[in-house]
Amino acid sequence: MTLQLTGSWYLVLAAMIFAIGAVGLMVRRNPLVMFMCVELMLNAVNLTFVTFSRLLDDVGGQAVVFFVLVVAAAEVVVGLAIIVAIMRRRQGANADDVSLMRG
Amino acid sequence: MDAIWLIPALPVAGFLLLVVAGRKLGDPAAGWVATLAVAGSFVVSAAVFLHLLGLPAEERNVTVTLWQWLPAGSFQVSFGLFFDQLSGVMCLFITGIGALIHLYAVGYMKGDPHYSRFFVYLNLFVASMLLLVLGDNLLMTFLGWEGVGACSYLLISFWFTDPANASAGKKAFVTNRIGDLGFMLATFLLFVSLGTVNYTEINAAAPKLAGVTATAVALLFFLAATGKSAQLPLFVWLPDAMAGPTPVSALIHAATMVTSGVFLLTRLSGVMAEAGWANGLIAWVGVLTALVAAGAGVAQNDIKKVLAYSTVSQLGFMFLAVGTQNYVGAIFHMITHAFFKALLFLGAGAVIYSMAHEQDMRRYGNLRKYLPVTFVTMGIGWLAISGIPPFSGFWSKDEVLAGAFNAGPAGPVLWFLGITAAVLTAFYMTRLMIMTFFGGAEHWRTDAAESLPEGGADEDAELSVAGHDTGHGAHSDDAGHDHHHLTPDHTPREAPVTMLLPLVVLAGLAVVGGLMNLPFSHRLENLAIWIEPVLAGEHELPGAAVLWVLAILATAGAVLGVWFSYRVYQQHKVAPEKVEKPVLAHAWYIDETYAKVVGGPGEASFDAVAEFDQKVVDGAVNGVGSGTRWIGRALRPLQPGFVRSYALGVAVGSVLVLAFVVTRMSL
Incomplete structure (x- = not known):
């Protein structure tokens, strides 16, 4: 039998990417890497949206992806600015060092 | 006739002017400004009064709404003035007597370092009192009620450097607060049950009140009145209030402010008519107050304290009249009392003035030779308060007692207690006159220590919170106010003409005051005809024959009191100690009991x-x-x-x- 590339493959792939991103976000301390993990999670979600858009034949899912991309771009701008500001103040970047908001 | 707003506005203007420029005006200009403000107010009152006189009875009122005071949804309270037969009469005697007392104070307060401050308070007092009587709703009256209370406090402790005066002021204020609580609760209760605080609407709607509510309202307002008008059990502040300057005693604590309780209950006669047994209670409290205070007056040695207890006692007569629904009698006695009691206080002030601020009657004696004008005018006051015909006090007291006699089955008892108080009144007033103006010996010439026997009464003078009129500020730098400047070579001299003029005018009024309301025929009952349209409640005076008998008995009682006093103090047939029991000197120990x-x-x-x-x-x-x-x-x-x-x-x-x-x- 031939391997049929059904929608569920895409969904599983998206879930795996999301899990990688989520775990990476929690275990890594480098802000840049954490950032990339966030991007992974976002794009996993995008992939899910596109898949369902195709499966359900509804263009709305693809439209949402554009919104997500725009928000992600904005978030990267702000987030990178923060990271650069932190890098200027201290050597090396460690998310756990930045814990001034401790209760 | 919208000009009635001028009646309270003129004293307010005087008050503001004196606050700003009083010090600059100084002595005596500040006093004259204040006097003119009140006199102007009197002129306006008289003009409006005469205008109303020409109108038919049911049109005799003017309402002026100056502005909306509390516009709270459906609850509207206007800053409105209501000049009708009752408040008109009140305005006339407040501003009339007020102006005379201001004039007197111009002379009396001469040389006081806080001369203008005194007139600031005095004008504010008159303004508050006028708001109290002119307000067309309970909140306006409460505004005035608290205003006069504050002024009374400020004026009692006017010479506040003496701790006794300061604490006398506090005592008056605190005692009055107890009564004010009753005023507020009664106002709330009326508002809850009738939805209005306007007098006209309240009296019109009063028959719709439940009997219990009306009784509660009446009792609460009576509580307010016992505070302000010094009735049992809250009268204790008034004798101590004599710590204030004498014009204050005359104006506030004899003629005007203390009558506001009587006015309030009369204003609400519609509610009182529904109040059932509360009226009986008021009558009994009134007559008992009259008796208790008259008893205490017998054994006081401070001339102003005698008059203070006498005021409490006379107010008791007014409440006896209110309680027997004899509002005409109450107002009649209020007015004649204002005449002769203001006269007596001002006369006492003139005596104190001439005796270097000595207030102990045991150091007076034979003053008629030195103070002829004061003697004659005070003599008229004495005859009026004792109830000797044809002086004004006789007519009004007789009307009160006759009304009480006819008030139900308990009436004759009330009448008997009242007549007993009247006999005591004649007794202690004669005692005051003899100790001050007669007696042969000029006691200030002998050494103070010799002339004053040790005894309960002396102790009282030390114990009392406020013993003495502490004299002018000129003396107040002196270490002890009790060391008077009365020396054996002192020659009493008559007071200046600004002080004597009010005495003469008031003496004239005390003589003819009875003409307002002569009981011989209904046409002569001018006051009754004038005021009755705004009153509810019924009372009936006894028939002419009974009236004659009661009048003759009352006169006989007065003569008896005078005669007995003459035997004790002039002829020395009976030792004074037999009459002046310590329990009387201590005013039945009521004050001490409260303290304990x-x-x-x-x-x-x-x-x-x-x-x-x-x-x-x-x-x-x-x-x-x-x-x-x-x-x-x-x-x-x-x-x-x-x-x-x-x-x-x-x-x-x-x-x-x-x-x-x-x-x-x-x-």
Whole structure:
């Protein structure tokens, strides 16, 4: 039998990417890497949206992806600015060092 | 006739002018400004009064709404003035007597370092009193009610450097607050049950009140009146109020402010007519006050204290009249009393003035030779208050007592107690006159220590919170006010003409005051014809024959009192100690009992309340604070500051929500 590339493959792939991103976000301390993990999670979600858009034949899912991309771009701008500001103040970047908001 | 706003506005203007420029005007210009303000107010009152006189009875009122005071939804209270037969009469005698007393004070306060401040207070007092009587609703009256209370406090403790004066002021204020509570509660109750605080509307709607409500309202307003008008059990502040300058005693604590309780109950005669047994209680309290205070007056040696107890006693007569629904009698006696009591106080002030601020009657004697004008005018006041015909006091007191005689089955008892108080009145007033103006010996010439026998009365003078009119500020730098400047070679000299003129005018009024309301035929009852349209409640005077008998008995009683006093103090047939019992000198120990009760169990319970406040009330408040802090501390670990643990939290949370949704959907 031939391997049929059904929608569920895409969904599983998206879930795996999301899990990688989520775990990476929690275990890594480098802000840049954490950032990339966030991007992974976002794009996993995008992939899910596109898949369902195709499966359900509804263009709305693809439209949402554009919104997500725009928000992600904005978030990267702000987030990178923060990271650069932190890098200027201290050597090396460690998310756990930045814990001034401790209760 | 919209000009009635000028009646309170003129004293207010005088007050403001004196606040701003009083010091610059100084002595005596400030006094003249104040006098003119009140006199102007009198002229306006008289003009409006004459205008009303020309109108038919049912049109004799003017309402002027100056502005909306409290526009709160459907509850509207206007800053409105209401000039009708009752408030018109009140305005006339407040401003008339007020102007005379201002004039007197111009002379009396001469040389006082706080001369203008005195007239500031005096004008503010007159303005408040006029608002009290002119207000067209209970809140306006309450405004005036509190205003006169504050002015009374300020003026009693006018010479506040003496702690006795300061505490006398506080005593008056605190005692009055007890009564004010009754005023407020009664106002709330009327508003809840009738939805209005306007007098006209209240009196019109009063028959719709439930009997219990009307009784409660009447009793609460009577509580207010016992405070302001010095009735049992709250009269104790008035004798101490004599610490104020004498014009204040005459104006506030004899002629005007203390009558505001009588005015209030008369104004609300519609409610009182529905109040049932409250009226009987008022009559009894009134007559007992008259008796108790007259008894205390017998054994006082301070000339102003005698007059103070006499005022309490006469106010008791007015409440006897109110309680027997004899409002005409109450107002009649209020007016004649204002004439002769203001006269007596001002006369006493003239005596004190001439005797270097000595107030102890035991150091007077034979003053008629030195103070002829004061003697004659005070003599008229004495005859009026004792109830000797044809002086004014006879007519009004007789009307009150005759009304009481006819008031139900208890009437003759009330009448008998009243006539007893009247006999005592004649007795102690004669005693005052003899000790001051007669007696042969000029006691200030002998040494003070010799002439004053040791005894209960002396002790009283030391114990009392406010013994003396402490003299002018010129003397107040002196270490002790009790050391008067009365020396054996002192020659009493008549007071200046500004002080004598009011005495003469008031003496004239005290003579002819009875003409207002002569009982011989209804056509001569001018006051009754004038005022009755605004009164509710019924009372009937006895028939002419009974009236004659009562009048003759009353006159005989007065003569008896005078004669007995003459035997004791002029002929020395009876030792004064037999009459002046210590229990009388101490005013039945009422003050001492209050001091014991409030100082003993009272203070303990206040402490307990304070303890409760600290432990329970404050404890609860502080508990909320510290509880919040404790919870905050417990929750702090949730905010470690590590981004990754927040991310973990978000992830776990999402998983949980997801799990929840999935399981619910699969069910």
